[in-house]
Amino acid sequence: MPRTRIKICGITRAEDRDAAIAAGVDALGFVFYPPSQRYVAPEKAAQLVSPIPAFVTRVGLFVNAEPATVHSVLAEVALNVLQFHGDEDAAYCRQFGRPWIKAARVRHGLDLLEYARAFDGACGLLLDAFVDGYGGGGKEFDWSLIPSSLPLPVILSGGLQVSNIQQAVRVIRPWAVDVSSGVEVAKGIKDAEKIAQFIAGVRNADA
Numbered sequence: 638m639p640r641t642r643i644k645i646c647g648i649t650r651a652e653d654r655d656a657a658i659a660a661g662v663d664a665l666g667f668v669f670y671p672p673s674q675r676y677v678a679p680e681k682a683a684q685l686v687s688p689i690p691a692f693v694t695r696v697g698l699f700v701n702a703e704p705a706t707v708h709s710v711l712a713e714v715a716l717n718v719l720q721f722h723g724d725e726d727a728a729y730c731r732q733f734g735r736p737w738i739k740a741a742r743v744r745h746g747l748d749l750l751e752y753a754r755a756f757d758g759a760c761g762l763l764l765d766a767f768v769d770g771y772g773g774g775g776k777e778f779d780w781s782l783i784p785s786s787l788p789l790p791v792i793l794s795g796g797l798q799v800s801n802i803q804q805a806v807r808v809i810r811p812w813a814v815d816v817s818s819g820v821e822v823a824k825g826i827k828d829a830e831k832i833a834q835f836i837a838g839v840r841n842a843d844a
């Protein structure tokens with residue numbers, strides 16, 4: 638069983654970036670959605686991303702962005718993967734010629750198998766709670782809504798934290814987990830100890 642990959646999203650400070658890397662994170666997410674309190678301007682994001690070492694994936698997160706906006710960010714910030722967290726369709730996601738993750742906001746009535754098939758070509762399907770503001774809400778969703786098998790690598794998200802991460806990994810066995818609120822002391826302000834405990838919890842569950 639490969640180890641569960643870990644993404645920490647909503648990085649806004651160099652010290653949080655460094656704490657996550659030191660704790661063994663696999664990917665760091667940067668929010669380019671202006672209404673989010675975790676939003677980072679492209680110039681700031683470029684400064685945060687530049688020192689990230691090899692083999693730590695840099696993820697840029699967008700919500701229903703104009704294509705020109707995505708292209709503009711890509712021209713300034715050295716991202717590896719795009720994450721589309723709004724109402725984007727597959728054609729929109731494919732147009733940038735980069736690996737991309739599609740986020741689904743899980744709720745009763747959403748056929749996740751049909752949804753995953755519609756986003757063929759994604760490098761991950763991020764399953765998040767259905768919250769106001771599209772994401773970053775710190776809310777769990779009903780994991781029993783997740784089909785036993787999906788045709789895309791599952792990235793479990795939504796309200797994950799130290800207290801539920803071991804159960805989440807053991808029950809769902811996702812390809813990866815993603816967290817924002819659960820390792821914060823305030824929106825966009827991560828806590829190094831919570832990061833370390835969260836990652837240790839994933840490693841315990843993998844063992």
Ligand SMILES: O=C(O)c1ccccc1NCC(=O)[C@H](O)[C@H](O)COP(=O)(O)O
Binds near residue numbers: 647817819
């Ligand atoms: O983080 C945000 O502010 C955000 C805003 C709008 C869309 C997506 C957003 N975050 C995307 C993520 O990948 C979050 O990590 C994910 O939604 C889980 O957040 P949380 O439940 O707070 O751990």
